[in-house]
Amino acid sequence: MRATARGIMGSVFFAFDLDGTLTLDESFPLLGRELDADGSEEMARLTSAALDGSMGLADSLCRRVKLLEKVPLPRIHEIMASLRLDPELEGFVREHAACCAVATSHLDIWLVPVLRRLECEVFCSRAVMRKGQVRVTGLLDKGAVALALRRKGRLVAVGDSAADAPLLRAADSAFVMKRRAHVPEALAGINARVVESGEELRPLLEELNRMFSA
Numbered sequence: 001m002r003a004t005a006r007g008i009m010g011s012v013f014f015a016f017d018l019d020g021t022l023t024l025d026e027s028f029p030l031l032g033r034e035l036d037a038d039g040s041e042e043m044a045r046l047t048s049a050a051l052d053g054s055m056g057l058a059d060s061l062c063r064r065v066k067l068l069e070k071v072p073l074p075r076i077h078e079i080m081a082s083l084r085l086d087p088e089l090e091g092f093v094r095e096h097a098a099c100c101a102v103a104t105s106h107l108d109i110w111l112v113p114v115l116r117r118l119e120c121e122v123f124c125s126r127a128v129m130r131k132g133q134v135r136v137t138g139l140l141d142k143g144a145v146a147l148a149l150r151r152k153g154r155l156v157a158v159g160d161s162a163a164d165a166p167l168l169r170a171a172d173s174a175f176v177m178k179r180r181a182h183v184p185e186a187l188a189g190i191n192a193r194v195v196e197s198g199e200e201l202r203p204l205l206e207e208l209n210r211m212f213s214a
Contacts (some may be wrong), residue, residue, distance in 0.1 A: 011099055012212035013152045015145065015167060016089065017159035018114065020051070021177045024084040027106070028064055031079055034071045039201060040119055043067055053162025053186040058139050060126065061105055069133055073109065081113035088198030089158075092205055093120050099209075103145045107136065123148075140156035146170035153210045156205065161188035173208055175201060 018027050032043030032049035046064050049055035066075070093100045101121040104111070108124050108211040115122055123145045126138035143166035150170065157164070162184045174192035176183055181189050183194060195201045 011153045012209055014096065014100045014209075015114070015147045015149055015155060015157045016100065017164050018106060019094055019098065019166070020116075020179050021087055021158055021164075022089050022093070022102065023028075024086055024179070026051075026085055027080060030083070031068055031071065031076065032077075035067060037210075050163065051180075052163040052184045053165075057105055057163045061139065062136055064209055065136055073134075076110050077113050077145065080110055080125055083114065085117065085200035088202040089150050090118070090198075092202050093118050095207065096212070097099070101145075101149060102132040103140065103142050105140050105142075105163060107134065109134070111145075123211050128173070141183075142167040143170065156208050156212075158201065159187075160184075165190060168192050172212075175204070176203070190205065 004038050016022050018026070025212045026047055026073065028047045032040040037044060043064060046055065046060045046106050050057055050060035077204045087093045097118075097120040101120060101123060105125050107127040109129065111122065111124055123140055125136060125184045127134050127136045130137075142164060145208070146155065146167045147170065154172045156175075158175045158177055159168050160177040160179060165186050168176070168187065168190050174190060176187050176190075176192045176194045178194050178196050193204070196206070
């Protein structure tokens with residue numbers, strides 16, 4: 001799913017993961033609060049496994065979607081609308097929307113409230129509602145996203161989890177957002193600068209924007 005904003009060929013393009021990068025919270029554990037204690041615990045476990053790379057993203061995502069099958073879509077949208085965005089990164093994306101994109105494994109039908117707030121290009125997984133149940137029809141390939149964005153110009157990427165490795169590895173400049181205690185092992189071998197907040201990161205992004213756009 002994509003918003004209408006487009007980058008300019010030959011310029012710099014910024015790609016951000018959503019959960020734990022643009023947002024201050026991981027959304028799936030918040031969604032898991034709608035479940036009973038066992039379901040909530042399982043949601044936290046599956047999310048952690050996906051973040052550190054100990055479980056494949058496709059398996060983890062499908063199992064998390066299955067856990068949430070009884071949660072009404074309007075309630076999902078309410079929770080997604082309540083996600084706290086990092087104010088500095090939200091400001092950067094909104095100011096430079098034409099050269100920013102979000103790359104997230106989240107489902108398009110769940111992301112509507114976030115898209116309204118960010119107003120930039122969004123690459124995400126796809127799903128449909130069938131007989132009141134969510135069915136995943138396409139999982140985002142962040143490596144393919146990186147290739148698509150590189151065609152627009154230089155790529156700056158920001159992520160926080162094992163799933164972001166293909167995006168970060170392909171970037172001209174990469175940053176790992178460390179909002180949790182440890183950087184995932186899967187990101188250890190990537191040439192990326194570790195940052196801990198949007199306040200720290202935004203000046204670096206602004207400088208890269210000036211440098212690459214000159």
